[in-house]
Amino acid sequence: MHATLSGDVVRAGERARERFYDSSGYGHPVDSGSLELAPVEAAHLLYRGDLDAVEGPDGAAMDFRAFLSSAAVSEIAFLVYKDLRDRGFYLSPARAGWSDSSAARAAVDDPAVDFVVYPRGSGPWDDEVAYRVGVVSEREAVPASGLGDLVLAVVDEEGALTYLQTEHREVSGTSEADLPTGVSGELLSDRSLLWDPPAAIYDLGFYGQPLDDRDGDVIQLSLLEASYLAREGVLDVEGGVAAVVERGREVEGERFDRRLRVYESLRERGLVPKTGYKFGADFRTYSDVQSVDDLGHSELLIRVLAGDHTFSPRDLALDVRLAHGVRKTMAFALVGDEDDTADTDDSDGIEWLSVTRLTP
Amino acid sequence: MHATLSGDVVRAGERARERFYDSSGYGHPVDSGSLELAPVEAAHLLYRGDLDAVEGPDGAAMDFRAFLSSAAVSEIAFLVYKDLRDRGFYLSPARAGWSDSSAARAAVDDPAVDFVVYPRGSGPWDDEVAYRVGVVSEREAVPASGLGDLVLAVVDEEGALTYLQTEHREVSGTSEADLPTGVSGELLSDRSLLWDPPAAIYDLGFYGQPLDDRDGDVIQLSLLEASYLAREGVLDVEGGVAAVVERGREVEGERFDRRLRVYESLRERGLVPKTGYKFGADFRTYSDVQSVDDLGHSELLIRVLAGDHTFSPRDLALDVRLAHGVRKTMAFALVGDEDDTADTDDSDGIEWLSVTRLTP
Numbered sequence: 001m002h003a004t005l006s007g008d009v010v011r012a013g014e015r016a017r018e019r020f021y022d023s024s025g026y027g028h029p030v031d032s033g034s035l036e037l038a039p040v041e042a043a044h045l046l047y048r049g050d051l052d053a054v055e056g057p058d059g060a061a062m063d064f065r066a067f068l069s070s071a072a073v074s075e076i077a078f079l080v081y082k083d084l085r086d087r088g089f090y091l092s093p094a095r096a097g098w099s100d101s102s103a104a105r106a107a108v109d110d111p112a113v114d115f116v117v118y119p120r121g122s123g124p125w126d127d128e129v130a131y132r133v134g135v136v137s138e139r140e141a142v143p144a145s146g147l148g149d150l151v152l153a154v155v156d157e158e159g160a161l162t163y164l165q166t167e168h169r170e171v172s173g174t175s176e177a178d179l180p181t182g183v184s185g186e187l188l189s190d191r192s193l194l195w196d197p198p199a200a201i202y203d204l205g206f207y208g209q210p211l212d213d214r215d216g217d218v219i220q221l222s223l224l225e226a227s228y229l230a231r232e233g234v235l236d237v238e239g240g241v242a243a244v245v246e247r248g249r250e251v252e253g254e255r256f257d258r259r260l261r262v263y264e265s266l267r268e269r270g271l272v273p274k275t276g277y278k279f280g281a282d283f284r285t286y287s288d289v290q291s292v293d294d295l296g297h298s299e300l301l302i303r304v305l306a307g308d309h310t311f312s313p314r315d316l317a318l319d320v321r322l323a324h325g326v327r328k329t330m331a332f333a334l335v336g337d338e339d340d341t342a343d344t345d346d347s348d349g350i351e352w353l354s355v356t357r358l359t360p
Numbered sequence: 361m362h363a364t365l366s367g368d369v370v371r372a373g374e375r376a377r378e379r380f381y382d383s384s385g386y387g388h389p390v391d392s393g394s395l396e397l398a399p400v401e402a403a404h405l406l407y408r409g410d411l412d413a414v415e416g417p418d419g420a421a422m423d424f425r426a427f428l429s430s431a432a433v434s435e436i437a438f439l440v441y442k443d444l445r446d447r448g449f450y451l452s453p454a455r456a457g458w459s460d461s462s463a464a465r466a467a468v469d470d471p472a473v474d475f476v477v478y479p480r481g482s483g484p485w486d487d488e489v490a491y492r493v494g495v496v497s498e499r500e501a502v503p504a505s506g507l508g509d510l511v512l513a514v515v516d517e518e519g520a521l522t523y524l525q526t527e528h529r530e531v532s533g534t535s536e537a538d539l540p541t542g543v544s545g546e547l548l549s550d551r552s553l554l555w556d557p558p559a560a561i562y563d564l565g566f567y568g569q570p571l572d573d574r575d576g577d578v579i580q581l582s583l584l585e586a587s588y589l590a591r592e593g594v595l596d597v598e599g600g601v602a603a604v605v606e607r608g609r610e611v612e613g614e615r616f617d618r619r620l621r622v623y624e625s626l627r628e629r630g631l632v633p634k635t636g637y638k639f640g641a642d643f644r645t646y647s648d649v650q651s652v653d654d655l656g657h658s659e660l661l662i663r664v665l666a667g668d669h670t671f672s673p674r675d676l677a678l679d680v681r682l683a684h685g686v687r688k689t690m691a692f693a694l695v696g697d698e699d700d701t702a703d704t705d706d707s708d709g710i711e712w713l714s715v716t717r718l719t720p
Contacts, residue, residue: 069546075549139612157551157637158551158569158580158585162637186425186429190436190497191517191519209519209520222518251499275516275520277516277520279677279681280677280678317637317639317640322685325686
């Protein structure tokens with residue numbers, strides 16, 4: 001069977017169309033009746049022995065080895081393509097004009113998508129998409145802005161694959177506590193102390209931590225908790241909110257402001273954020289706190305990031321694996337510039353992104 | 361009982377010495393028969409109610425609340441001191457001239473040490489040290505150079521404590537494989553392929569990964585593995601070692617050189633390093649590989665760092681927790697400048713540091 005590489009397309013004739021597209025979903029049929037294949041598809045057909053060779057622009061015949069070593073095909077794209085085929089999926093490279101279904105066309109328009117994967121048993125002739133897959137090497141930087149409706153297929157340096165499902169998500173809970181106002185507190189260098197607080201602060205609101213487990217008289221508040229409670233009028237501290245926020249910035253710079261915005265947003269959405277330090281995260285969250293005596297399991301681990309963050313796949317793998325190991329979901333709070341959100345009243349400028357391990 | 365703050369010492373009389381030092385190991389007896397206390401010790405005595413007040417330089421009496429809010433005592437040092445006392449330990453602040461035993465004096469000489477903790481049942485009058493403890497807030501940067509014979513007591517933003525034991529360690533194993541030389545390989549953009557390698561490369565040496573699990577004909581080597589095997593004369597690749605290393609640097613810059621030095625050192629010590637990507641680390645290591653058919657559990661997770669690295673306690677917590685969850689030990693390979701090691705023939709300039717969670 002004859003196949004010729006021309007630019008970034010491998011062209012084959014009518015028999016190839018019947019054998020490869022009609023029966024197995026490879027390539028893109030063209031009006032003339034012949035078949036266009038992406039190089040990664042041709043590489044897979046060579047690998048399987050369904051094609052013997054692809055003729056290069058110089059007329060030389062390339063076998064699988066020569067073709068994979070050429071610049072025509074990315075080795076990591078090939079590894080992912082092969083793995084998804086091995087798992088029983090039909091898939092198409094994301095190329096403008098190659099997909100007929102509207103679901104696939106929407107995926108192709110997203111520059112982060114490399115492959116459109118159809119549900120098992122479906123193919124390019126159906127109007128259904130199972131996964132929108134982006135291929136990255138473990139050493140590539142991945143912009144957060146491209147994630148959210150994408151499965152990242154990460155190829156590690158030894159060629160093994162991990163799939164990470166990224167999703168935009170809504171974050172909400174039912175925690176709420178009626179708190180008194182004007183509770184007096186003292187500001188220390190890295191926390192605030194309430195020497196004789198009303199029980200509701202800790203017992204119902206789950207703010208702070210008793211200085212001593214045996215005796216809940218003194219409550220330590222983190223600077224985030226103190227800032228929030230001061231803004232809400234619950235906490236009365238010398239210098240007011242400004243003094244607490246100033247202290248927070250001294251301790252951790254502009255990260256403090258970003259974390260405070262996320263803390264406030266979580267509280268307003270009915271979640272209780274507590275430190276995620278032991279999990280290497282900013283927060284762990286409880287969605288339905290009525291009383292600390294009856295705390296459920298915390299569901300999310302949250303890492304606060306600037307909106308223009310780029311992920312290293314290795315860091316992502318670490319976060320997602322740890323969260324999974326403690327039966328929580330890893331979520332990222334992407335915090336946009338304050339200015340960008342000034343004119344959109346209903347948004348707090350925070351985008352929530354969850355990332356979980358996927359076995360396709 | 362009268363106690364007076366003077367500079368960074370709280371002085372008390374002979375009765376204090378009997379009651380606090382002789383019976384409970386607080387403070388440092390001086391020749392005059394009286395007792396000197398560090399502010400953190402005085403704070404703890406105030407907290408317990410054993411002291412009513414400390415007189416400040418201005419003559420004003422400070423109770424626990426006033427003393428803890430003053431600049432005389434660090435709140436995070438107090439939290440750690442209190443926690444260790446609660447756990448039944450006697451401990452001394454690390455101050456030159458305050459310790460009589462040689463073990464304690466050695467600890468005091470280390471600037472990273474804040475507290476010398478004696479074994480349960482022992483005190484400052486014995487010559488034994490259980491832990492050398494350094495106190496840090498979760499937001500402090502911790503220089504790697506200060507770690508190795510230190511327990512880090514990390515205070516998170518809500519005042520909860522985690523203890524991390526840091527130790528210098530020797531790394532060694534018994535893996536060894538007799539490999540043929542002159543095996544031909546091909547260099548792709550981010551790996552090397554062996555199209556028809558001798559079985560020993562993968563089966564005995566555990567180098568690389570078969571392209572296809574069902575069929576081990578083609579082996580993918582990472583660029584680290586390819587560099588090492590090319591240097592050893594096992595791998596024959598166009599352009600030689602230099603070409604592989606060059607490719608590695610294109611992919612990840614100077615980190616590649618650092619990782620290669622650690623890879624080589626591990627192989628030479630009889631360990632098999634494989635990618636640690638799935639655990640967010642550089643390598644996982646197997647110490648006794650005779651054959652891939654009989655692989656044991658990998659024991660270490662290794663992260664490669666520059667010798668002058670500073671840790672964020674939160675990142676440390678993440679690494680240590682993940683390693684624990686997969687029954688491995690977290691180790692850091694601190695790689696010094698190549699120049700620093702040129703004149704010490706027996707060293708490869710790499711310092712190995714393990715970090716584990718500790719419950720004192």
